Amino acid sequence: MSKIKNSEISAILYEMADLLEIKGVQFKPRAYRRAAQTIETLPEDVKLIYERGELQKIPGIGSSIASKIQEIIETGSLTYLEELREELPQGLRELMEIEGLGPKSALKLNKKLKISNIDELESAARQGKIRELEGFGKKSEENILQSIEMYRSAQERFLLGYALPIAKEIEKKLNESKVVGRISLAGSIRRRKETVSDIDILATSHEPSKTMNFFTQLSEVKRVLAKGKTKSTVVLTNNLQVDLRVVEEESFGLTFQYFTGSKEHNIRLRELALDKDWKLSEYGLFDKSTNKKIAGEKEEGIYEALGLNCIEPELRENRGEIEVALEGKLPHLIEYGEVKGDLHVHTVWSDGSHSIEDMAEAAKTLGYEYMAICDHSKTLQIAHGLDEEGPRKQIKEIEKLNRRMEGLTILSGIEVNIDSNGKLDIKDDMLKDLDVVVASVHSSFKQPEKKMTERVLTAVHNDYVNIIGHPTGRIINKREPCQIDLPKVFEVATELGVFMEINAFPNRLDLSDSNCFKSRDYGTKILIGTDAHHRDHLRYMKLGVATARRGWLEKKDVINTLNLRKLKKLLGS
DNA sequence: GCCGTTTTCGGCCCGACTGTTTTCAGTCG
Numbered sequence: 001m002s003k004i005k006n007s008e009i010s011a012i013l014y015e016m017a018d019l020l021e022i023k024g025v026q027f028k029p030r031a032y033r034r035a036a037q038t039i040e041t042l043p044e045d046v047k048l049i050y051e052r053g054e055l056q057k058i059p060g061i062g063s064s065i066a067s068k069i070q071e072i073i074e075t076g077s078l079t080y081l082e083e084l085r086e087e088l089p090q091g092l093r094e095l096m097e098i099e100g101l102g103p104k105s106a107l108k109l110n111k112k113l114k115i116s117n118i119d120e121l122e123s124a125a126r127q128g129k130i131r132e133l134e135g136f137g138k139k140s141e142e143n144i145l146q147s148i149e150m151y152r153s154a155q156e157r158f159l160l161g162y163a164l165p166i167a168k169e170i171e172k173k174l175n176e177s178k179v180v181g182r183i184s185l186a187g188s189i190r191r192r193k194e195t196v197s198d199i200d201i202l203a204t205s206h207e208p209s210k211t212m213n214f215f216t217q218l219s220e221v222k223r224v225l226a227k228g229k230t231k232s233t234v235v236l237t238n239n240l241q242v243d244l245r246v247v248e249e250e251s252f253g254l255t256f257q258y259f260t261g262s263k264e265h266n267i268r269l270r271e272l273a274l275d276k277d278w279k280l281s282e283y284g285l286f287d288k289s290t291n292k293k294i295a296g297e298k299e300e301g302i303y304e305a306l307g308l309n310c311i312e313p314e315l316r317e318n319r320g321e322i323e324v325a326l327e328g329k330l331p332h333l334i335e336y337g338e339v340k341g342d343l344h345v346h347t348v349w350s351d352g353s354h355s356i357e358d359m360a361e362a363a364k365t366l367g368y369e370y371m372a373i374c375d376h377s378k379t380l381q382i383a384h385g386l387d388e389e390g391p392r393k394q395i396k397e398i399e400k401l402n403r404r405m406e407g408l409t410i411l412s413g414i415e416v417n418i419d420s421n422g423k424l425d426i427k428d429d430m431l432k433d434l435d436v437v438v439a440s441v442h443s444s445f446k447q448p449e450k451k452m453t454e455r456v457l458t459a460v461h462n463d464y465v466n467i468i469g470h471p472t473g474r475i476i477n478k479r480e481p482c483q484i485d486l487p488k489v490f491e492v493a494t495e496l497g498v499f500m501e502i503n504a505f506p507n508r509l510d511l512s513d514s515n516c517f518k519s520r521d522y523g524t525k526i527l528i529g530t531d532a533h534h535r536d537h538l539r540y541m542k543l544g545v546a547t548a549r550r551g552w553l554e555k556k557d558v559i560n561t562l563n564l565r566k567l568k569k570l571l572g573s
Numbered sequence: 574g575c576c577g578t579t580t581t582c583g584g585c586c587c588g589a590c591t592g593t594t595t596t597c598a599g600t601c602g
Contacts (some may be wrong), residue, residue: 020574027585031574062575100591102600137593187602200602226590226601233590233601243602245589263586263602270586275578281587 004047009072010040012081013065018093019084022103034060037264039069041319043518047073091116099147099225100140108133122148146223153239157195159476161506161543163240164189166220167199170242173218174203179211182252186259187243191313192546194509195476198241200259208246215244251283253298258282264318265311272306272322314549319517333549336542338561341370343413343436344469344501344529345538349394350375350384353534356394356410357401362535364408370564372411372436373398374529379417379425380442386414391430409564411435415469420444422458424465431464436571438501438529440469441482449483456489460498466571467527468493470503470510477507486515490522497570499559500524502551504544505531516551526558 013036021029038060039046049055050073055066072078094117095106109115112133113124121144124130130141167185174180180203184190187200205211212232216224225233231245247255258266259282266280273280279288285295285302295301300310308325312333315321324330345359346352352359356373363371373394376385386394395412402410413436416424424431424439431437439459447455459465471489472481493500500519503510508531511519519526528544530537548558555561559570 025574028574030585034575060575064574100600104599135593135598139592143591198602228590231589258587259602261602267586274586279587283588 004073004076006039006042006046009046009069010036012072012078013039013068015093016068016078016081016084018096018103019081019088022088022092022096022107023084024103031060032065034264035065041317041514043514089116094118095121098144098151100143101147105136108135118148118151150223150235150239157197157477158240159506160189160192160194160196160509160546161540163196163199166236166238166240167201167242170199170218170220171201174201174211174215174244177211177214179207179214180205180246181249184256186256187261190260191262191316192543192550194513194547194550198243201242201244202252202256202259203244203246204249204252205246211246212244250297253300254284254295254302255282257299257302260313260316262317265316265322268318268322269302269306276306312549314546315552317550331552331554334545334553334555334558334561336545338555339368339528339541339545339558340563341368341372341560341567342530342532342538342541343370343372343411343467343527343560344374344415344438344503344531345371346375346415346531346533347373349373349390350380350386351533356397359532359535359538360401360405360408360410362538366538366541368408370409370411370567372413374413374415374436374438377414377416377424377426379419385417386426388426388430391426391434395433413437415440416465417442418455418459420447420455422455424459424462428462428464431462434464435568436467437465438467438469439465441473445473445479445482447482449485452482453485453488456484457492460489460493460496465498467499467501467529469501469529470505470508470531471500472510472512472515474510474512475507476509481510481512486518487522490519490524494522494524499527502526502528502544502547503531504528504540504542504547505537506540506543509543509547511547511551513547513550516548516553520552520557524557526553527560528558529560 013032017029017032038058050070055061055069068078089110092106092110095101095109096103113129115121115124125141125144130136130144131138167189171183171185174183183203186202188196189199208229212227216227216232216234220236221234222237223235225235233243235241245259270280273285277288278294279286284293285305286293295305303310309328309330311321311325342363347354347356347359360371378385378387391414398410398412412434414426414434415438416426418424418439418441456468472484474481500511528548530540532538559567
């Protein structure tokens with residue numbers, strides 16, 4: 001039996017959906033896409049579900065897709081997919097990557113001009129061949145060329161930590177322009193997804209065309225993709241796409257709900273509405289027969305009307321939140337203001353930019369009660385890691401600072417390195433005198449799952465380790481998470497009173513939201529740490545809280561919501 | 574291909590914008 005990951009299964013199903021769509025098959029693409037999406041975000045290994053014979057219990061998976069998943073797990077491939085690949089021209093999926101090209105256009109370009117990749121598409125457009133085709137014109141040819149340029153420069157999704165400040169800046173400019181009334185960020189950025197492909201903004205305005213003019217003429221705008229009275233789309237000089245929609249005051253709430261998504265969440269809501277013979281659109285919730293508006297003024301209204309508690313934006317991913325809301329059992333998510341301190345902070349003692357005191361002052365301005373200094377240990381020479389005696393000297397310095405510091409307690413700590421066999425590079429004799437010990441993997445990320453799991457478990461078993469830092473080692477857009485049996489780690493860590501980190505650094509967010517979701521099954525306690533190397537990095541905490549919220553975590557799950565006394569008791573320091 | 578507290582058959586979310594035509598198909602979210 002092949003060892004296949006959920007992501008590989010979902011990739012096959014996504015390809016099935018695309019190929020069937022190109023073929024012009026109705027409805028099946030949606031079914032495959034839904035199944036792929038569900039599997040992609042499933043916290044459990046599909047193979048395990050298959051072994052229990054419970055594939056068809058997964059929503060969106062019936063007998064047909066279940067047997068295809070079985071084939072994929074057993075053989076590593078799918079005959080039906082191979083046949084479709086044979087049958088259809090190569091390269092159409094690549095063409096559909098170009099903004100504005102869907103299955104119909106891709107097929108036509110392939111049939112009439114024998115285009116099967118983006119390079120050939122570009123060449124044909126440059127030679128003016130595309131404008132000759134029926135259904136295409138000069139404008140579509142120009143758009144294709146521009147979209148190819150965009151495609152090539154924007155291969156990666158944008159980190160939330162990068163896009164969010166930009167989104168807020170544009171929101172601010174629109175606000176100050178006086179051409180809008182209410183305004184708010186919507187879409188994936190409001191749901192605080194770890195990466196976003198665009199920024200959605202929703203506003204009300206008495207002068208929609210003025211608003212759109214102002215928006216499309218912002219200094220950051222490189223290209224205007226669409227401009228209408230209610231909706232405009234632009235691309236910024238940094239290649240971020242921004243959508244602005246202008247709606248009537250009385251439908252703001254519902255449109256806000258609609259454009260916050262996710263798409264899958266909304267489809268599920270519309271299905272609920274249909275069950276009641278209502279129609280849900282971005283303009284409101286209507287009775288299908290009388291066309292009378294049932295809800296629409298406020299976002300909460302639509303959830304109430306459908307018999308649900310209002311669902312926090314971070315939960316709206318159709319991962320079961322609607323079913324839970326129907327039962328009135330939504331989690332009470334950790335709030336952004338409930339964090340009382342940061343336990344993963346670096347200073348000039350290793351590779352940080354500021355002194356302990358500067359970092360402490362910065363932490364105070366955030367209203368924190370405590371902060372732990374966790375500089376790197378000696379193995380990380382590139383980060384000027386502390387040697388065996390380093391922590392001893394640092395403890396003295398911290399004691400001195402604590403005597404004159406008011407309103408904030410500095411805890412002593414270290415981010416100790418886990419070597420390839422699970423050994424730590426600072427002796428227990430030293431670790432035992434520190435308040436906080438974070439143990440992290442910084443090398444040999446490609447070890448096989450068994451080895452990596454044993455390695456981390458060895459660290460978990462150390463009597464003085466409190467926290468496992470960035471547990472999967474992933475760097476978003478750069479490095480895949482390591483192969484590790486997280487459920488096993490969660491189980492043992494929980495048993496031994498070791499906590500798992502949500503590293504809040506923008507390109508880490510590790511544990512990820514779905515791993516947090518899984519950790520709840522084991523009662524695992526979580527630390528949200530920023531891994532700050534600069535005082536400005538302390539603000540990344542809110543990205544970590546967003547990840548926790550997206551992972552359905554509550555205040556009780558997160559140890560740095562505790563006050564200092566309770567935290568110290570928990571850490572045994 | 575999935576799904577069902579009207580249904581095991583017959584539905585499947587819905588509307589804006591663009592470009593090309595001249596009433597609409599394709600694409601997107």
